[in-house]
Amino acid sequence: MPEHDEEVLSTDELSTDELLVEEVSIDGMCGVY
């Protein structure tokens, strides 16, 4: 009977992709030249 292989899956891979998008508004820059 084959041994039960344990497969280790990384769940941390997505943590590096948390910031795929960053947003800012430039409304507060009105009048700044």
Next chain:
Amino acid sequence: MTFDLDLPWQVDPRVSMRPEPFGALLYHFGTRRLSFLKNQRVLAVVRLLADHPSARAACAAAGVAEAELPAYARALAALAESRMITERTVVCP
């Protein structure tokens, strides 16, 4: 916001996209908002949206792995929330 990966999406026509070494800078002329795409793959996904029948297909074409889809769906949801991308109307011939 929940993002439907199976709908067709496109970059809003009022958005200007400037490629950068880190990814790209998006500026929306209507909302005056800026978005930074933080890597080349998410830029590829955004660019491919208009050419594919769904965001899921665009992700696949850009090489996004199944395990990475939730992160990309969150990124696309953020872009949809800020109106950088909009749902595309499919016109049947």
